């Protein structure tokens with residue numbers, strides 16, 4: 001199995017290298033914006049859009065012309081990659097995956113990419129990497145890079161520069177170490193509840209930092225724009241944003257690694273996060289209902305990164321030889337896991353589940369997780385043996401992660417699995433008695 005993986009490190013550039021990287025990123029942004037403006041102009045005049053090759057020819061003229069001779073100081077390949085990015089932005093727009101490409105602004109996601117691994121030298125023993133027109137750069141060597149280098153991206157966030165090294169390597173077919181299946185219920189009060197009873201408390205990193213952020217933003221708004229003090233205040237706001245992002249990423253990675261190492265099949269509700277988190281305000285003709293309550297929910301959903309959680313589970317499971325099963329979320333919170341009775345009155349409060357038929361009582365999120373596991377089991381059993389289960393499983397509702405696609409015919413054969421958390425018959429009768 002081919003495994004693509006990126007390794008990201010913080011760079012420790014010297015002053016000259018920092019200035020150069022800022023310039024290169026700026027040149028790439030300039031080329032992207034110039035090409036986008038050109039395409040827009042051509043469109044308004046009824047001309048056809050220029051292809052990548054055509055744009056590259058223009059880039060050569062820009063570099064050798066008198067108007068923008070400074071473009072010559074930047075390496076060619078990253079500039080061409082900016083044009084490639086524009087091509088992809090257009091393709092995504094035409095495929096209705098994204099909005100129309102927008103002009104890039106200074107200071108937002110500054111980055112550039114070296115697509116040719118032959119021009120890059122990675123010296124892991126000395127914690128340094130050689131990049132064209134930048135020379136040897138030192139980096140914080142926190143882990144060993146595996147595989148062959150495919151391309152390298154340099155990016156800046158919060159006054160820090162990072163290098164992301166994309167690699168490829170051939171790996172044997174992963175053998176699942178874990179043999180259990182588990183269901184997960186996603187929630188607000190508890191970020192994730194597993195059907196074996198463990199749960200992850202809500203991340204809410206944003207909430208925790210919200211006060212600090214608000215204070216910093218207010219301080220910034222009081223400063224004269226673009227003054228020295230304004231820049232200082234702005235840096236503070238960006239630092240808090242970065243801290244929030246780091247805390248969230250760390251938490252999600254730890255949670256998904258633990259879950260994917262401990263279970264071979266993970267069942268999850270197929271929640272359309274993009275639908276759920278859509279603005280509830282509606283349009284002026286059709287104002288939405290319960291706008292305030294829903295906007296609070298949206299904030300919580302986006303804050304906790306449900307989509308990212310699922311994406312990470314997907315690819316980490318596939319690396320371990322496991323599967324992610326997405327099940328339709330119907331009635332998962334209202335069905336009794338013991339007797340199967342479906343009723344809204346089973347759930348009297350937000351946290352407590354009590355079956356009106358058999359009297360089974362449990363935490364509502366745990367009940368949800370058990371039902372998700374049940375539904376996932378049923379779905380997985382439906383897949384014909386020898387057929388790739390990916391039609392129903394990983395990537396059913398979303399494009400699979402980089403390593404998810406497996407075409408080998410016996411991918412669907414799984415060892416018999418012990419399901420965690422489904423109450424057995426004895427537990428059922430005990431619950432019925434109690």
Ligand SMILES: [Zn+2]
Nearest residue numbers: 336339355358
């Ligand atoms: Zn019941």
